[in-house]
Amino acid sequence: MGVFCNMAIIAELICLFTVSVTVVCAVNTVSGHYQENDRTFSKRLLLDDDYRTIINRLNNLTNDVGALKNEVEALKKENSLLRHPAVAFLVEKTKTLTGQNHHIYYDSIKLNIGNAYYLAHGNFIAPVKGIYLFFITACSHSSHTIVLELTVNVAVVGKVLAGDEHYTECTSKSFLFQLSAGDDVYVQHEAVGDYLYSNPIYGYPSFSGALLKVL
Incomplete structure (x- = not known):
């Protein structure tokens, strides 16, 4: 009689335990571990001030990740630009030139x-978009x-004047x-002056230039 009584009590306890688990727990079929019921968990988090803090932190992290990206x-773009090979040149003209309306060929x-x-064509062709310095x-x-004109494509963008009444002058x-x-x-050299001394x-x-910065 005592054994049956004890078995009944144990069965009742198991039943109560099962009901409790059903209310607040759900079995993870993959791991076999008990987890808090999703609805109960969500309600508890909504009442928890830490939940709002976590959400704010997650939003901030999302923004930070976007900014970091x-x-x-x-x-990456700046690094690719910095790795562009150097560009620089210096050419000189070894023969005196007289007259007017000349494309200056430095030899x-x-x-x-x-x-x-390009020596044969007497010109510099910019290999990349950027800031260039010329002399x-x-x-x-x-x-x-003599007046020499620096020309980009077909537009005169700068001029250099040299000459003196009594002396050979360079500018x-x-x-x-x-x-x-x-x-x-x-x-x-177009129409101002008539003597380019070498x-x-x-x-x-001389004519020289260099790439300062790629854009």
């Missing part, structure tokens, strides 16, 4: 990193003058421009 992409290359200056040195004999000038890839840059020992007249 944009920053990474910007750094001695001292430097041509990137091979963007022109012009010289003229006594009682003569150097720098030019800073933003160029697009494929822009054609060269030096010409002295190979001193390395003038």
